[in-house]
Amino acid sequence: xxxxxxxxxxxxxxxxxxxxxxxxxxxxxxxxxxxxxxxxxxxxxxxxxxxxxxxxxxxxxxxxxxxxxxxxxxxxxxxxxxxxxxxxxxxxxxxxxxxxxxxxxxxxxxxxxxxxxxxxxxxxxxxxxxxxxxxxxxxxxxxxxxxxxxxxxxxxxxxxxxxxxxxxxxxxxxxxxxxxxxxxxxxxxxxxxxxxxxxxxxxxxxxxxxxxxxxxxxxxxxxxxxxxxxxxxxxxxxxxxxxxxxxxxxxxxxxxxxxxxxxxxxxxxxxxxxxxxxxxxxxxxxxxxxxxxxxxxxxxxxxxxxxxxxxx
Amino acid sequence: xxxxxxxxxxxxxxxxxxxxxxxxxxxxxxxxxxxxxxxxxxxxxxxxxxxxxxxxxxxxxxxxxxxxxxxxxxxxxxxxxxxxxxxxxxxxxxxxxxxxxxxxxxxxxxxxxxxxxxxxxxxxxxxxxxxxxxxxxxxxxxxxxxxxxxxxxxxxxxxxxxxxxxxxxxxxxxxxxxxxxxxxxxxxxxxxxxxxxxxxxxxxxxxxxxxxxxxxxxxxxxxxxxxxxxxxxxxxxxxxxxxxxxxxxxxxxxxxxxxxxxxxxxxxxxxxxxxxxxxxxxxxxxxxxxxxxxxxxxxxxxxxxxxxxxxx
Numbered sequence: 001x002x003x004x005x006x007x008x009x010x011x012x013x014x015x016x017x018x019x020x021x022x023x024x025x026x027x028x029x030x031x032x033x034x035x036x037x038x039x040x041x042x043x044x045x046x047x048x049x050x051x052x053x054x055x056x057x058x059x060x061x062x063x064x065x066x067x068x069x070x071x072x073x074x075x076x077x078x079x080x081x082x083x084x085x086x087x088x089x090x091x092x093x094x095x096x097x098x099x100x101x102x103x104x105x106x107x108x109x110x111x112x113x114x115x116x117x118x119x120x121x122x123x124x125x126x127x128x129x130x131x132x133x134x135x136x137x138x139x140x141x142x143x144x145x146x147x148x149x150x151x152x153x154x155x156x157x158x159x160x161x162x163x164x165x166x167x168x169x170x171x172x173x174x175x176x177x178x179x180x181x182x183x184x185x186x187x188x189x190x191x192x193x194x195x196x197x198x199x200x201x202x203x204x205x206x207x208x209x210x211x212x213x214x215x216x217x218x219x220x221x222x223x224x225x226x227x228x229x230x231x232x233x234x235x236x237x238x239x240x241x242x243x244x245x246x247x248x249x250x251x252x253x254x255x256x257x258x259x260x261x262x263x264x265x266x267x268x269x270x271x272x273x274x275x276x277x278x279x280x281x282x283x284x285x286x287x288x289x290x291x292x293x294x295x296x297x298x299x300x301x302x303x304x305x306x307x308x309x310x311x312x
Numbered sequence: 313x314x315x316x317x318x319x320x321x322x323x324x325x326x327x328x329x330x331x332x333x334x335x336x337x338x339x340x341x342x343x344x345x346x347x348x349x350x351x352x353x354x355x356x357x358x359x360x361x362x363x364x365x366x367x368x369x370x371x372x373x374x375x376x377x378x379x380x381x382x383x384x385x386x387x388x389x390x391x392x393x394x395x396x397x398x399x400x401x402x403x404x405x406x407x408x409x410x411x412x413x414x415x416x417x418x419x420x421x422x423x424x425x426x427x428x429x430x431x432x433x434x435x436x437x438x439x440x441x442x443x444x445x446x447x448x449x450x451x452x453x454x455x456x457x458x459x460x461x462x463x464x465x466x467x468x469x470x471x472x473x474x475x476x477x478x479x480x481x482x483x484x485x486x487x488x489x490x491x492x493x494x495x496x497x498x499x500x501x502x503x504x505x506x507x508x509x510x511x512x513x514x515x516x517x518x519x520x521x522x523x524x525x526x527x528x529x530x531x532x533x534x535x536x537x538x539x540x541x542x543x544x545x546x547x548x549x550x551x552x553x554x555x556x557x558x559x560x561x562x563x564x565x566x567x568x569x570x571x572x573x574x575x576x577x578x579x580x581x582x583x584x585x586x587x588x589x590x591x592x593x594x595x596x597x598x599x600x601x602x603x604x605x606x607x608x609x610x611x612x613x614x615x616x617x618x619x620x621x622x623x624x
Contacts, residue, residue: 088496089496184400184401185538185539185540185541186537187537187538187539188539190537205520208517208520208521209520209521209532209534211537217610218537218611219611219612219613219614220521220534220537220611220612221614222521222532222534225498225499225523225530225532226497226499227497227499227500228497229497256615259613259614260614260615260616260617262614263614263616264616290618293616293618294618297616297618298529299530299531299532300531300532300612300614301531301571302531302533302571302572302574302575302612303568303571303572304572304575304576304605304609305572306602306605306606306609
């Protein structure tokens with residue numbers, strides 16, 4: 001099944017307690033495409049870049065099956081630039097610089113060759129632009145998932161809620177779920193968010209794993225306990241790419257298969273944080289991924305004889 | 313198998329965002345005994361109480377198979393009193409009052425009738441008193457587990473480390489694991505703590521579940537996502553009581569069975585927080601517990617075809 005991904009393709013400058021980089025490839029669609037390309041052979045990318053975006057990065061993604069027809073290149077423009085500094089706990093960060101550059105003029109056009117996509121990922125981006133993509137889809141996809149962040153809740157909540165109302169699955173982190181719903185309890189937050197439209201909700205909790213909600217069902221996936229988290233940038237986008245890549249590959253959007261996809265997404269995210277930027281994603285082998293998924297299964301595997309648990 | 317539990321039996325005054333109580337039964341050994349009594353029919357309690365400790369509370373525990381021969385009663389003394397206020401997130405709290413009362417003179421004597429215990433729980437208490445218990449055991453138990461808290465790390469770290477060196481399993485929360493080890497990464501913290509003596513380590517993460525470490529193996533158990541956490545007091549003691557109660561009942565201290573015991577402990581803790589103090593623990597039926605354990609299994613259950621995960 002082919003997958004449409006919209007999001008940013010960008011440069012990042014990053015500071016973590018373990019070091020800093022001044023200029024590294026980033027962007028939600030970049031991370032998502034790298035992750036998803038392990039599972040599907042056809043990814044239709046939608047984004048906008050400046051003439052400064054490296055040709056070899058494009059070639060590397062094309063070699064992974066990523067189509068660039070829907071990626072607008074502004075030859076004399078500069079790519080979106082984000083700079084951030086992570087705190088010691090790696091769960092919180094300060095944004096230092098946001099230079100929209102070509103992103104300010106982004107008016108995505110979905111090529112005809114993209115209209116066959118059954119799986120759509122609206123990566124983290126201006127909600128109005130995410131909406132433009134939905135408006136241009138001629139066939140109803142099997143599944144539309146959406147990632148977003150607190151920034152859009154602060155400045156574009158109305159637009160954001162309109163997009164949320166039209167997607168099948170929303171993914172946010174725990175503090176974003178609380179902000180969006182006004183509820184502290186994640187269970188209550190999930191109910192309110194599901195009432196906004198999405199049948200499925202994923203709440204990402206960083207080092208504490210992720211929760212998947214569907215009706216009254218909940219699935220809890222752990223994160224892999226790591227000796228070191230080197231750089232969390234892109235972990236959420238990578239999770240999303242791995243999640244929908246696996247769903248598109250298996251072409252099964254039942255709750256049971258989504259649970260597996262959450263684990264696959266978590267496994268991909270656990271690689272992402274091991275090096276700066278998407279570096280680790282670019283060197284993964286299928287054996288690496290299979291090994292990591294086995295680690296997750298081992299981390300979660302338990303057998304309990306419930307009937308034996310309690311004395312009469 | 314019979315179980316020896318040492319810890320406090322006390323009164324608590326509690327304030328949470330949902331209400332307050334001025335005087336309710338509490339104490340690490342009280343919560344642990346209530347939890348464990350669902351799994352084992354013989355619990356040998358070691359504690360100290362004042363004449364103010366309610367006779368009906370003692371009778372209720374005796375009816376559950378809890379022996380009081382090792383519980384010293386100081387007729388004209390007052391029971392230990394703790395008062396605390398929880399913050400909105402329910403993961404952090406301020407201690408308002410700590411009145412040691414009879415606890416200041418606690419010099420536990422292990423009765424001969426307690427010497428057959430194969431399972432020993434050193435509940436949260438002065439480390440030197442935990443050590444006194446170990447020194448009085450004539451037979452080596454199959455398993456000694458220990459709970460403690462940051463308070464003892466602040467004022468009695470040397471004593472604490474001596475006890476830790478002698479137990480099979482230590483349980484602490486995440487911030488305590490960091491304080492004890494000086495490591496921020498929980499994986500690194502676990503390695504350092506295991507090097508201090510305990511083969512097994514449990515790191516409790518409150519609403520984020522618990523991690524069990526053994527050699528290079530890790531098991532991650534979720535917490536049950538709850539609509540409301542009413543009062544977290546005693547949740548850690550209840551977890552410990554459920555954990556060791558299940559191990560004593562099944563008499564199996566393999567890593568595989570300890571994983572199940574972590575889930576059982578988590579299930580018991582999820583009840584504890586639903587009402588003030590031990591109230592919820594006192595009304596549980598076996599069917600309640602079986603139902604809750606089923607919920608945990610459902611929360612964690614996933615099937616992944618690893619070989620199908622990755623495209624070649």
